[in-house]
Amino acid sequence: MTAPDEAAAKAAVAAGVRVREVTDLAGLDAVYRLFDLIWRPDPANPPVTTELMRAMTKAGNYVGGAYVGDELVGACVGFFGTPGVMHSHIAGVSPAMAGRRVGPALKLHQRAWALPRGISVIEWTFDPLVSRNAYFNLGKLAAVAVEYLPNFYGGMRDHINGGDDTDRLLVHWRIASPEVAAACDGTPRGAGAPVRGAVVALGRDGETPRPGSLDGETLLVAVPRDIETLRRTDPGLAGQWRVAVRDTLGTLLAEGARVEGFDRSGWYVVTRAVEEGR
Structure with missing residues (x-):
């Protein structure tokens, strides 16, 4: 190194x-x-x-x-x-x-x-x-x-x-x-690691946040493509994204989930333990 x-x-x-x-x-x-x-x-x-x-x-x-x-x-x-x-x-x-x-x-x-x-x-x-x-x-x-x-x-x-x-x-x-x-040294964390079998916990419907499912060990949490522009052009929608990410990512972290990284296409990659029997 x-x-x-x-x-x-x-x-x-x-x-x-x-x-x-x-x-x-x-x-x-x-x-x-x-x-x-x-x-x-x-x-x-x-x-x-x-x-x-x-x-x-x-x-x-x-x-x-x-x-x-x-x-x-x-x-x-x-x-x-x-x-x-x-x-x-x-x-x-x-x-x-x-x-x-x-x-x-x-x-x-x-x-x-x-x-x-x-x-x-x-x-x-x-x-x-x-x-x-x-x-x-x-x-x-x-x-x-x-x-x-x-x-x-x-x-x-x-x-x-x-x-x-x-x-x-x-x-x-x-x-x-x-x-x-x-x-x-130039090797980003998670570089080249595909996200297989991931469940969308928060997705996008066009530019609108869309809640998904938390039933999975690997979850994806979306963010808006350009929040800074969105704050200027549609503050209400920007506020929806704030609440949606808080409710999803914030809750997952509070429950002990781990953020493994961020995919360049605009998703947090989160892992969590799944209780037996779920």
């Missing part, structure tokens, strides 16, 4: 960026302004402030930035949690760099930074309705979903969340594990 520093360097080269730790005041202010550009939040409730990041980095926490030349194009902020755990609070990439693999470069830099500091798990949350983030987190990074969190942040009226309930999946990224090391 490739050493973490080397894997991070390769990811940065692939993205055409330079990734470094950010601790200076001007750099942290640039991070604040980048997040403001991405999320366009209520001015009274920014995702993170320059002053807070200044205090966090002084206390030894992580802020990383991805640069093209001198321009900041992506950033990631994390802080230490329970022993051996870092909580990665927020990460974002400039819309102009979408699809350029800046996200992987940031996360692999964060991993390389965290390992020598005694961190074995980096955790974060993401919106389970956003399919590209689900595949990135569960597939390309090989993080593991551990908990469904209904309306975790409360209302967030910004460009991305659009006032929707802020349900989140909490994931653990076990950064020293062989599975994560393989993912960082």
Whole structure:
């Protein structure tokens, strides 16, 4: 397996960026302004402030930035949690760099930074309705979903969340594990593994969520093809998807089911124990 520093360097080269730790005041202010550009939040409730990041980095926490030349194009902020755990609070990439693999470069830099500091798990949350983030987190990074969190942040009226309930999946990224090391080397979790005999627990009827059956050991839970567009064009239907995924995926996880991964066609792959006699 490739050493973490080397894997991070390769990811940065692939993205055409330079990734470094950010601790200076001007750099942290640039991070604040980048997040403001991405999320366009209520001015009274920014995702993170320059002053807070200044205090966090002084206390030894992580802020990383991805640069093209001198321009900041992506950033990631994390802080230490329970022993051996870092909580990665927020990460974002400039819309102009979408699809350029800046996200992987940031996360692999964060991993390389965290390992020598005694961190074995980096955790974060993401919106389970956003399919590209689900595949990135569960597939390309090989993080593991551990908990469904209904309306975790409360209302967030910004460009991305659009006032929707802020349900989140909490994931653990076990950064020293062989599975994560393989993912960082370019082998996504579950790559090439077909889903045979799976039962559709939540499907799609056109663009509408359609409840299925929970009678199976391997279940598929669909998400909308483009929730961000749907929030703008049909907020009511977006809300239906929120409730449907919460009721299905959230209930399954609460009952002890395990998310095995995310299929690129837009399905969570979930396994659960089936009681005898069912």
